[in-house]
Amino acid sequence: NAGVTQTPKFQVLKTGQSMTLQCAQDMNHNSMYWYRQDPGMGLRLIYYSASEGTTDKGEVPNGYNVSRLNKREFSLRLESAAPSQTSVYFCASSPRTSGGNEQFFGPGTRLTVL
Amino acid sequence: AQSVTQLDSHVSVSEGTPVLLRCNYSSSYSPSLFWYVQHPNKGLQLLLKYTSAATLVKGINGFEAEFKKSETSFHLTKPSAHMSDAAEYFCVVSGRTGGYNKLIFGAGTRLAVHP
Numbered sequence: 001n002a003g004v005t006q007t008p009k010f011q012v013l014k015t016g017q018s019m020t021l022q023c024a025q026d027m028n029h030n031s032m033y034w035y036r037q038d039p040g041m042g043l044r045l046i047y048y049s050a051s052e053g054t055t056d057k058g059e060v061p062n063g064y065n066v067s068r069l070n071k072r073e074f075s076l077r078l079e080s081a082a083p084s085q086t087s088v089y090f091c092a093s094s095p096r097t098s099g100g101n102e103q104f105f106g107p108g109t110r111l112t113v114l
Numbered sequence: 115a116q117s118v119t120q121l122d123s124h125v126s127v128s129e130g131t132p133v134l135l136r137c138n139y140s141s142s143y144s145p146s147l148f149w150y151v152q153h154p155n156k157g158l159q160l161l162l163k164y165t166s167a168a169t170l171v172k173g174i175n176g177f178e179a180e181f182k183k184s185e186t187s188f189h190l191t192k193p194s195a196h197m198s199d200a201a202e203y204f205c206v207v208s209g210r211t212g213g214y215n216k217l218i219f220g221a222g223t224r225l226a227v228h229p
Contacts, residue, residue, distance in 0.1 A: 004157075040123070042204060042219030043158075090157060101208075102148055103217060105158040 004106035023091030032074040120220035133192040137205030
C-alpha cells in the first residue's frame with residue numbers, strides 16, 4: 001500500500017495563477033483532509049471531507065476550493081494564487097470521523113507563490 | 115474548546131541522554147491525544163496515541179508518553195536519544211467537533227541531537 005500520495009511535490013506559481021493539488025489514498029478511508037503548514041504555527045485545517053460526496057470548511061478556507069472526486073481522491077484548488085498561500089500543503093485521511101482516530105499524512109507539496 | 119501548548123519550541127540533547135518534550139492540553143471532555151514526528155522535508159508520522167486506555171502509552175522507536183489528567187499534560191519521553199531522532203515533534207489533541215475528526219496541532223518542538 002502506498003498510503004496517502006500527493007502530487008506535485010514542489011510547485012512555483014506567479015501571483016494570480018491557478019493550480020490544483022492532487023491527493024489519493026488507498027486505505028479505503030472515508031474521511032480526507034487538507035492542511036497547510038507554516039513555520040511556528042503547526043498545521044491548520046483548510047477543508048475536510050467526512051465522506052464521499054461531502055466537503056466542509058476548516059479553519060482557513062479562504063482562497064481555496066476542494067473536490068472529493070471519489071472515495072480515494074481529494075483535490076485542493078487555488079483559483080488565484082497569492083504570496084500568502086506560500087506554504088507546505090499536506091493531505092491526510094482517517095477511517096472515519098470519530099475523535100479517537102489518528103490521521104495518516106501524505107509527504108506534502110511545497111508551494112511558492114511569487 | 116480544545117487547545118494544545120508545547121512548552122518548548124527547541125530542545126537540544128546529547129546522543130545517549132534522555133529526551134523530554136512537554137505538552138499541555140485543554141479539553142472540555144476526555145480527549146484523544148497524539149504525538150506525531152516530522153523529519154526534514156517529510157510528512158508526519160504517528161509516534162503514539164492515547165485514547166483513554168492505559169495512561170502510559172508506548173510508541174515507535176522507544177518513545178513513550180504519560181497522560182496526566184490532574185496536570186493536563188501529555189509529555190513525550192525517550193530514555194536515550196539517537197541522532198536519527200532529530201526532527202520536529204507535534205503534540206495533537208483530537209475530538210469530534212462539528213461532525214468531523216478535528217485535530218488541533220501544537221506549534222511543534224524541534225529536537226536537535228548532538229554527538
